[in-house]
Amino acid sequence: MSSSSEDQLNSFAAQNAYYTELITANPEWEFVDVYADKGITGTSAEKRDDFQRLLADCRRGRVDKVLVKSSSRFARNAKECLEVIRELKALGVGVCFEEQGIDTSELAGEFLTAIFAMMDQKESENISDNIRWSIQKRMAGGTFVPSSLPFGYKKDEEGGITIDPGRAEYVRGIFSDFLKGYNTQEIADRMKKCQSVDPALSPYQWTVKAVARILKNEKYTGNSLWQKSFRTPTLPRRSLTNRGELNQYYAPNTHPAIIDQAVFDKAQSLLRERKQHYFSKVKCGTPISGMLRCGHCGTLFRKQVNSGITYFICRTHTVYLDACPVGPVPERTIHDAFLRLYHKLRHQGISILTQLLTDLQAARRGRLLWSLDIVGLNQKIADITRQDRLLAQLKQQGLVDPDIFISRRNELAEQLRAAKLEKERFLEAEEDETIQQTQELIEALEAGPDFLDAFDGELFRELVDKIIVESNNPPAVPAGQRSGADRAHRTDGAVMGSNRKRPFGYKMEFGEVVLHPAEAETVRWIYNSYLAGASYNALVNELRERGISYDGDKPWNKNMAARILADRRYIGEGGFPPIIPEGQFHMVQVRRQERASPCKKTPAQKELRKLYGGNPPAWVERQMLGLLNRLIRHPELIICPALEEEPPPEAKKLRRELDELLHRPPVDEAQAKRLALQLAALQLNDIGPEEYETLRLRRLFQGRAPMAELEQELLHESVRGITVSNGTVTVLLKNNQTLEGGKCT
Template sequence: METAVTAPRQKIITKIEANPALASRKNSNRPLNVAAYCRVSTDAEDQINSYRAQVSYYTEHINQNPKWRFVNVYADEGITGTMVKKRDGFLKMIRDCEKGKIDMILTKSVSRFARNIVDSISYVRKLKAMGIGIYFEEQNIDSLKEDSETYIGIYSVMAQSESENISANISWGIRKRMQNGTYACRFNMLGYRKEKGETEPRIIPEEAEVVRNIFKMYDEGHSLDQIKAYLESKSIKTPTGKPVWSKENIRKMLTNEKYVGDVIYQKTYRTDCISKHTKINRGERTKYLVSNNHPAIVDRDLFNAVQAELVRRSSKRKTSDKTLTSLGKYSGKYALSELLICAECGSPYKRKTWTQGDEKRIYWRCLSRIEHGKKYCPYSKGLEENKLHSAICRALKAAMNENAEALALIKANLAYAVTGDEANLDLGAIEKRIKEATKEMENYMASYRNTGGDKTRYLECIQKVADEIKSLRAQEATAKAKLEKSTEVNSEIKRLCDWLDSHDTTFSEYDDMVIRRVVECIKVFKDGTIKVITKFGTEATETV
């Protein structure tokens, strides 16, 4: 077999010309391309005048020298010298140096070039490696000379130290204003406006109504996703004017104490004046709470209830074995997802849809039974949704039938739930016993009047019950005084009682919002009965 003969490769050589701007630097007789850099750190009028004077001076100074060619005056106005990344003029100058457009830079002083020793030395070395010198007029230093770096380093340390001293003095002044409650904070948020020169923010009524709706919706059980969908469906824009809301922005609104009229100073802080890295203050620095600082948009009781609900939802544990993390997820779609519990295994119930042909039924099933079959929960019952809703309404009607009479018990249970003090439970028991003892006395009095025989026995019984009622009244007064002193308890009681007065509690129809507000949990037993436990400490059992 003959081997194929390959033609010899022919090399192709292409000449790539040198960059004229870079190659011409070695020519000592050529005119130098000279630029200047100037910077002022504040927007004060005298600083702006200084800035304009520097630009004018360097433009004229470079053009007057026949051996120099004017490139540009790079400037940063109202920008700190401690961070290079925010100085657009400086960075543009460095890019032009890398492109070979500049041979020499003039600047007033080391502190104008940079107030950060690391940035100062690193950029001096970088430019020096490219053959570009920096002339600092105030210190009379040329960075291309051999001993220049030592002097530049000394002056850079002095400039950085000066910045640190200025920063410390400013921080001290800010802290003093925070302590006095006179520090002016920003109000770039939905519901408020604060223009320059105004001492107090103004409430924008239409925006304030949106804020209140957000808080109410969350308190009534809506999820962040549902609130987000509501806001976008109503074409309500974010504080920055965007049509799309994020859940994180809504969460920040719900935790913002400014909506209740308070301000917390120093929630964040800067670690140092050089890096300017901002951190959340988790206790490393002192915070200052100023209460009633400005007009509130949201009622304080509602705000506190929302904070408690945020904590409750964030502390939920997982309910399904199929989830990857140990954290649970709040469901705002159906109230029963949070409330319906299997009494046999303790797992929550889950809403399922059963379809066969055109027939469709909604039912609720134990989550453990769904995921593991009869292995862990062999006796739990599946409940048809319509029948379940009806049973819950009947149970609530029975539990709340004597609402006025049970108010003392409700208050006692609420007080115990809020404070954890078992003494609060005594009030309900005391009032119940007073009512029973009063009825006993009425019976003894009737017997005393009607009997024709010896009345001594009845008099002794009447005296004994009277002494007991007197003792109970004293205990009741003590318990009530203690309860009335608790602002937290009374605000929660008032909130729930007001809610009961303003809503239909006949439970003629099932309503997710009402169920969320009234029901603590619902236990489902294997015989098909449910036990509805209300947030007021009452309960009722009903067959589905």
Template sequence: MAEKNITVIPARKRVGSTAAKEKVKKLRVAAYCRVSTETEEQNSSYEVQVAHYTEFIKKNAEWEFAGIFADDGISGTNTKKREEFNRMIDECMEGNIDLVITKSISRFARNTLDCLKYIRQLKDKNISVFFEKENINTMDTKGEVLLTIMASLAQQESQSLSQNVKLGLQYRYQQGKVQVNHNRFMGYTKDEEGNLIIVPEEAHIIKRIYREYLEGKSLAGIGRDLEKEGILTAAGKPKWRPETIKKILMNEKYIGDALLQKTFTVDFLTKKRVKNEGHVPQYYVENSHEAIIPKELFLQAQEELHRRNNIYTGADKSKRLYSSKYSLSTITFCGQCGDIYRRVYWNIHGRKEFVWRCVTRIDQGPKVCKNRTVKEGDLYDAVMTAINRLLAGGDNMIRTLEENIHAVIGDTTEYKISEINNLLEEKQKEVISLANKGKDYEFLADEIDKLREERQRFLVQDASLSGENERIGELIEFIRNNKYRTQRYDGALVRKLIQNVTVYDDHFVICFKSGIEVEV
């Protein structure tokens, strides 16, 4: 038997997709470019990278140009939003690319996990990635070891950058510098210096939303009317959702103030942001820019939001959604049990009509509440009788209302609010000082919370008085313009003037938003 003759055939570095045919002589080479911001300097870098790699690949006789994939102005901490990067990976998986060239690991990815995931995915297809700056070819035996180290450094760089950004924002917040994405912020834009300035035509819509809400319209109702008129949202969409209206009503920036750091980033890689519920400090900046809505009106809207969110009905006092489908919905109450009266379709003895009935009586029967059922016409007549009595009072009623205005103006909480503001300013300066020194300020946080709650209580009280004063003024103006003139039922007028109606066994009590009560 002949002696064995063993010839060692050395391994040869093979680069190229396994999907490529063996006879293909030229490597199909693509380049990936990315810049992370949209400044003029970075845009220039972007153009330079594209031009450089196009020329670099085409001048190599052994390479075939497979395209340039370039993401402009997109962060590298993850690959979810990098459309060109993802398209390039797809092309590789389909066997259309053999080699990818990129400037550096940090341009390819700043997330170790993503970086290694895609490198291994490409390596399984026999596709290499060459990083110019680090001079690493992923198909080399030492490539993955070096790659793991370099990718980790790139991730640390990204984390450090994220931390620097956070510190910069904290400093800006402490200085009261407000950053707002005005592109989707109805009512405001920015001037050349970055300051918020009012857009009059948009401010008109904001004022309308507040006015109609306080006049009794529902969030959905306001939205439907805006849609009918073809008015677009701040995002340029035709659909006005109730949540959109509610956010406008709750946004303190419309009174010229700004609450900073409402959300914060919990993961610098995913960029995930969550609601700040005491995790990091917040900064409330008063008078940071010109207001669209007076503070008193804003606080009245907050009170109305709270009232509508806390309407309870039935024997179990279950929560009920606010309705403005009818002008007297959710403002008509039972004088016996205090529940809401609801409009229902009644069919008794073949007679069909709309009536208003106590919800407790509907659900639990007359053993729980015996208050009467009211015909809709009788309820409407009672409300209009009360309105017409005020009009018939003429000058005497106007004098009575004017006396009430003076009483409201005389009752002010301005001094108390000023005192609390001074205390808050002192405490907040102390917090910033301790925070900058890295010292604990938890004990001051509780004191500030209590002071803010106390100030809010006085502000709401002041706004309530101011609102009552405004309603009295509106009623005086209404009486002056309609003296001795009989009014017919008008839902919009009822929403504007009437606070609530209470139904008793033998009479109604109609309470006006001005505080005046009329028994019918």
């Protein structure tokens, strides 16, 4: 009903009785329930509890046909009306509008419903426009009084605005603390402490935004600025900040002031200064932003760009190196991991997720069947229904006065509605959304593409809730296939992100970078020794003999020494305290240039060196070129290695435990859910990347022209590692397939 007046309440009871008798009198129909919302607007389906209960019962398969008095009682929002009609039609549920004579299950039903829904919506919009016009006239005339007042004010007996002395004192305290230098978080924390001892504060949520709203509200000066925000005139209605779309109305001295105007102006000036200082930088987010959380310390990762490469790094690790060992993760690594995960879920995971959904639903049914709360509510609903039928029988026999009948019928209808809503709320509260989320995940995967060639940010946000980074260590190589590949992984890890964020020779002390005395002395020794003629090997050997540590227990190597000799931060750049005189640094750079080899390696040769674990002979490069060109000409040679189809023993054990639990009433839903999720995770983790990588490699090699010389990108994207034995190169592809001597094995 669109009104809660007495006449409408009587009509409400009469309509309930009419449809109950109409359905129960038809032997071909089975009465499910009456769904009716009293005094609630039909322009938004979300606000209508019984309407949502009807949709839930339709989705559960309890309803085949819905009878409605008129289209205006079903919905006054044309878009929502058609969406619901189409959803119910897909579920096999027809809607009959008695007043218009429309049945949506018929051919022209949806078209006619759309026409009447637009008429109903227009009628609702006209009523809203008239009310809005009236409010704006009162704003312009200075006579408008809002329905709700800011914290610190109340209405007197005549409806005027007056100060609430107890709460007004807190408002003055908020302004005073802010001007003393406290930030909004500190003020909110203080208000929360006061909330526990002062009942006047208990109805409010004291957050940073709540404090900020008080500090920005001009009404505490006794003046009013109306229409700072507005609701859109069309459906769906949304509240928007007024940025010039509509007129604003400033009315001075509309009520008593709590804060002096000068104090308010100082607070606004301070707010602007802090906003400029802390929020002036433009943030550029990515689909991954806010999704990564450290598995070691629990903090969020933040984005960082280094040498043109985007990383995500633990905030704790950035500030306190020793507090968290999880280092930075390249954005490309996350993209590649998602592509592998999506293929696994899309092609091999849907059946696992479907079984998970079945197990979760079985666990829920098994628990609710024995729930005392549900049994009690069902009994209460049955008792109210019996009382209503008895009352109807007494009315037919003339044993009840009509006024008493209507009053009592209204009471029973309200009790029945309240009991049904309580049951629905209980079911919704008990459901932790895992079932719905699993269903949505399956639907998203079924609607997604078969194969992702590139990272899809929108699909990523739809499928992924969060990412826990347990470690940034590179993946292990299968036993018997390591050698050069294993060395390549270690090298990639060092290049990808060393845990050392400050140069050797420095440390953090009270939030500032200062010299590390012992390490700084070692840096000076390295520079002096190099100028005296020592080679990289000589420096490394001497450092190892002295037992000097580099970044924990890492052994010294030539790259470390070279980085130290090339780092300009040692002469004070980047805000670091200088260790080396600038003249000495430039002398070292000249010496390094003189010693540099005139023959520079290509990017592909550098990549090959990583995979080989050292400088490979020229014939290795030639064999690699031949092997990759063979794959370019014949990509069908890339095949997926034979995979183990037998499920792991642990999965069989969990399946038995879960089946036993589901068949032992009353079902422990929490334990069953835990086992079901554990089983699904085990099955998904048991699926390797070989199938995805095989498809990716075929697409990578298809359509390429044979290479005249090795290409770094193709080498990096396709080869996991190489080994050499008896003059033959063995290549380990990214799908764990091996190629030996140019022949596929």
